[in-house]
Amino acid sequence: MxxxxxxxxxxxxxxxxxxxxxxxxxxxxxxxxxxxxxxxxxxxxxxxxxxxxxxxxxxxxxxxGEEKQTKPLSNAEWAGGLETWGSDSPLHDDEVEVPFYMDVELAAGAGICEVREYHGPKLRFAKSTLKKQGVSIDAAACVKVNGNSMEPVLPHGSTVGVDTASTNIIDGKMYAINHDGMLRVKMLYRLPGGGMRLRSYNTDEWPDEHISHDQVQQVKVIGKVFWYSVLI
Structure with a gap:
């Protein structure tokens, strides 16, 4: 193998x-x-x-080892470093502010309990970047990732951008989910009979989780991950 x-x-x-x-x-x-x-x-x-x-x-x-492609099809693209900013920072013509919920974490692992949103720092995004990804400004939000289940793509401490308007599952794409009260980030797959498969990149430590049709209501899709940034 x-x-x-x-x-x-x-x-x-x-x-x-x-x-x-x-x-x-x-x-x-x-x-x-x-x-x-x-x-x-x-x-x-x-x-x-x-x-x-x-x-x-x-x-x-x-x-x-899945779905060999002739060119990379990423769940998210590297977009450089992050810069948090406040309401007094100047906003350029092609920039928009996206909320960065610093005390809300998406667990790349077993999950953590949902906490109240923090309306504080924001991240700068170019309008053209969001438009290219088909993301509405009002639907974009950024949160941290906690844990190692999505390594090496999303190491512990990564920040991801989530499109909260994109909740329809496309097999193999990365989503932020609320799994029975826990916020998590996983690749999602639909299963015959209305079930769902949650997949991690770090499959050695985190094997696939199969959610049956009877349990699928426990998983609420928050939105699709459209961007990420990490410190190596």
Missing amino acids: KTFNNRVKSRRDELGLTQLQLAKKVGVSSVTISQWESGDYSPKGKNLYKLADALECSPNWLIL
């Missing part, structure tokens, strides 16, 4: 790239590529998406 490091090497060989050539495409050293291929450790955050882009495949295929 192929693992992440096997898929990296086999895809690199398919494209006829040397480790040095791939390293230049990703923006890392050839030693790093060698370590990824030997299984010493795996890329996280933006490096994972840069690797998928360089290998012309999806991050999902690299991590899980």
Whole structure:
């Protein structure tokens, strides 16, 4: 059975790239590529998406071996660092303010109890960025991710942007959910008979959870994750 490091090497060989050539495409050293291929450790955050882009495949295929694509199809895109700001900060013509609920966390793991929203700092987004993602300004919100079940894509402490108007499930996309009073972030899949599957990227520690038709009412989809940012 192929693992992440096997898929990296086999895809690199398919494209006829040397480790040095791939390293230049990703923006890392050839030693790093060698370590990824030997299984010493795996890329996280933006490096994972840069690797998928360089290998012309999806991050999902690299991590899980699913749905090999000719180009990366990400659940969210790297958008650089974060800058919190207050009501006294100037707002440029192409900028909008999106609430950043700093004391609300989406648990990448077993979940945490829902807490009251905090109307404080905001994050700056370009109107063009939200328009490109099809996200209404009024429906956008940002929250933190707590836990390791979505690593290496969403390490502990990541911040995600959620489109609260997008609640229809598209198989394999990442969603913020309220699971019986706990806020979580998972990839969702619909199952025959009206059930649902919750999937993590870190499947070694967090296997798939199957929600039956009788239990599916316990899962409320808050919105689809359209953006994320992490500190590596």
